[in-house]
Amino acid sequence: MNEQEQWQELGQQLRVDSVRAAAAAGSGHPTSSMSAADLIAVLLARYLRYDFDRPQDARNDRLIFSKGHASPLLYSLYKAAGAISDEELLSFRKLGSRLEGHPTPAIPWVDVATGSLGQGLPYAVGMALAGKRLDRLPFRTWVLCGDSELAEGSVWEALEHAAFYELDNLITIVDVNRLGQRGETMHGWDLGSYVDRARAFGCHALEVDGHDVAAIDRAYAEALELKGRPVVIVARTIKGKGVAEVEDKNGFHGKPLDDATHAVAELGGERKLTVSVAKPNTEPARHAFPSGPLALPRYQPGEHVATRKAYGEALAALGLARGDVVALDGEVSNSTYAEIFREALPERYFEMYIAEQQLVAAAVGMQTLGWRPFASTFAAFFSRAYDFVRMASISRADICLVGSHCGVSIGEDGPSQMGLEDIAMLRSVHDSTVLYPSCANQTAKLIAAIVDRPGITYLRTTRAATPVIYEADEQFEIGGSRVLRSSETDDVALVAAGVTLHEALAAAEELAADGIACRVIDLYSVKPIDEQTLREAAAETRAIVTVEDHHAEGGLGEAVLQAFAGSESPPIVVTLAVRVMPTSGTPDQLLAEAGIDRTRVAQTVRTLVAERSTAAGARES
């Protein structure tokens, strides 16, 4: 057999194994795997540089199946590379198997989870960007996309950024099999429509017959030679290729073939080819940026400093201390104050423009190579990237997201700019961390604390300058809280964070003058939450009042309620939150309109104390 015949045979093996894996599982996407089998066969046999024994080696090429449902093909590739056994291949989609329905990093050779379409390419942009600008290694990033997923805007955000950053180390292979889940795509086999788009977005694009291994070989060779631009290879393929019953037919997406035995026979039977995948050149060393001592900014208690400003200053300090810290922002760095990092460390700052999906995806991509990304935009605009955040948690990604301009307290800009769902959104992500500091010193300390935090970490900052309330040397643990006022005779505990903590403190001051004692708890760590301190407050006061600049659902108040779930004697908890549609106005006006200002907090406490006194009086009488 000559080389091309070997590639064809390998393609058939990948098809056979895809069919077998789906048959064993009783579900899965064999036909979407069969269309791309020849593209992957040539890649594996001749172009991929990967050491399956050392997946952590940054010098490896990256391979991402953006069309994650073609997992049978990916797993068949692993088998062909000798990385998994045939037995493991057939554990596909079974409980306990790492070979899940869509790839996840439970598999050591998978960097990012895919399965939500249009995400693999944006992640790859982050990896390729790291390869060019951070690691400075010659690895290539290969992405297999489906044609259906090119309808996702995130794909065009990715190609736009790839071209802008001249990512010639990024090669996108589009498997144009014409058929989506429920029928034909918008463009069918009009390969030119994709090529034109990719070129207009600044990529080098070429068409290829995705079942002609010689043509595929030439396309890959051309891709490797090109400098200065990302390459998009648009391949005409046939869904279900090789099995007449399903070839190019609608209605066979996402299901095993009816007669797998017959299909395997039609494909020429099982094969036992093993590819000795070329390993990367291990000579180049990763670039490292200098590290140094950490000198966080220090603020004077009483001084007024916006926590967003403290974020920028702390991040710059952290970046000087740690060469692995990088920052990304979505064209609002002068509002989030990520610009302070950019000015200090321009090599490690990445402008992602107004493309929040790509912003988060680039962070996810970079962390696969060990970088510690901080991505910032307005809190509200992380909602644009929520699917990426959700998937990042499935990717076991370690990223820090920092959202500014939270809540009605931003004032005149109005509701479109107000983060009012961000805590709910981030809390509900698996194993996430949600922090909401109220003071510049606290913000700086928390920024330093989260750099090594696993999972998705979200920190919410405030637009307005607020008083510094903690000393610069105070330490803040993730999962902790601070009791700012307390006495043995506290009537009510006020639980707040961020801007409303200052309202709670003012209310407590006002109430103290009337003889009502309030405990004030700074719940800066919304998730994980300090259950112990809350329990003590519940035991030692008559009621808890939570107050937050966020909608009532899924926020700080419900986090407190959840902390008492299962409790034998849950306390009275009153949840003050934004329950109106905000408008424009001054911050103070809007806090009042939303019922989360000091006046409303004080009123609420007075009512509670009066009711409880009456109730107690009634019981005594």
Add this chain to the structure above:
Amino acid sequence: MNEQEQWQELGQQLRVDSVRAAAAAGSGHPTSSMSAADLIAVLLARYLRYDFDRPQDARNDRLIFSKGHASPLLYSLYKAAGAISDEELLSFRKLGSRLEGHPTPAIPWVDVATGSLGQGLPYAVGMALAGKRLDRLPFRTWVLCGDSELAEGSVWEALEHAAFYELDNLITIVDVNRLGQRGETMHGWDLGSYVDRARAFGCHALEVDGHDVAAIDRAYAEALELKGRPVVIVARTIKGKGVAEVEDKNGFHGKPLDDATHAVAELGGERKLTVSVAKPNTEPARHAFPSGPLALPRYQPGEHVATRKAYGEALAALGLARGDVVALDGEVSNSTYAEIFREALPERYFEMYIAEQQLVAAAVGMQTLGWRPFASTFAAFFSRAYDFVRMASISRADICLVGSHCGVSIGEDGPSQMGLEDIAMLRSVHDSTVLYPSCANQTAKLIAAIVDRPGITYLRTTRAATPVIYEADEQFEIGGSRVLRSSETDDVALVAAGVTLHEALAAAEELAADGIACRVIDLYSVKPIDEQTLREAAAETRAIVTVEDHHAEGGLGEAVLQAFAGSESPPIVVTLAVRVMPTSGTPDQLLAEAGIDRTRVAQTVRTLVAERSTAAGARES
């Protein structure tokens, strides 16, 4: 003055008024308004067809400021059109003024809120699609975009769909002023880069000098003549045009001019031009689709039917009954069962391909014209469009979103396809409705109930076929619940919905055999929630156990906890929810792994009853 001079004067007036409005507010975006003033002047004076006295008239053109921060320009346009007074103009951004920082439908001539960039154009696609296919009226949809926002993938989803649906009634004006919030855009004044992209996406695109009123006039005339394709007019403009201090300079985004008086003088002073805006031709009548009696599908109790299937069948029935109902889906209509509607009513079905942002945006656009859209995809994938959902609530949009494949119960496909944050995401939207039926008859009734529901309504459907538990004639109110089992001596109340309701019922059955009585509450309306029934359960049982196929944060459990916020004696509430990272497996395996199956429910109740007995015993002894 000839016509062109009048346009120039009008442009200057719009600039002057933008400067004055921002000066009066002390904030806002005058420079972003000044760049587009000439484009808007010519549009208003010659091309727009709009009756400001009859904003509800479907025959009006639509005008959307996708760059919502150019609100001073929009409000200055209203003044020039005689729709608002100068006094009102100067109320910009003040509490109580409808002229908010970014436009919202508090203003009668604003159809959709903007301010999150890259959204105006996708909404416009929905309006233009309605104009072509539903209303069948000759109105035009004009969109003013900024250049920065073209980095958002949603813009390309929109142009892709606009071209695919041949929306020649959609004219996009791109104000290329080169400068974003914090610096230059990716492409600066390279107008060709935008033109190439728009053409590759199937649009007719042209370049124009955005300060040459004659050229603008010619471009608009060309746009109106073109058939079969959307038009994109890429205009070279100067940010802050007309005031030397800020013209084409960085650092003046989003702030009033330092010396407004001087700037107004430099612009030639205040003017008092009023434009008599041409009204639309009121001859054409809106197309109406036939209506008829409502014949919802009926299912036999005991039969196994997936609620997603019932959704499709009920929606088709609703569509036959009501000519204003339309359906949209994101290329998964064979999974969501929206395909049943498509087959019955193809004229009112819109395939939005794998572009969830455009899916939701099209629904929002269509409802501005009075259509009642139902948009469906997997529950998980609405996270892709969360920013659009959030903004839709600010738009006061009335839309129904239906998410299938919720929770771990989908089984083998794995976590990327599981909606586990969707309740949190939708609950936290202002004034939203969140429903989660467990039975096909219930689903059908709820679909009929939500068609006239104001605001954002979300209904969650289940992949698996589950038993029909209600009679076809039973009625279900939004905000209601159903007590499926109860007695005077209930030990514990189980609160569930959807797939876990069936687990709760099975657990109750099992426990009854052991002499433990469970009340079972079907909490199909998660928001609004039936507080009364929950309060009765709290009063009449020892504890409440919630069980949901969703993450613990922001879901059904926290909705129940929130229902007791402020309560004088809150009950014991145990919240069973998904607290693990799911994998692939069978539905039953995954429900068990997540601790939300019948076995875990029964165990939880047994432990609760035992603890309470012990506690009671301890107190008695």
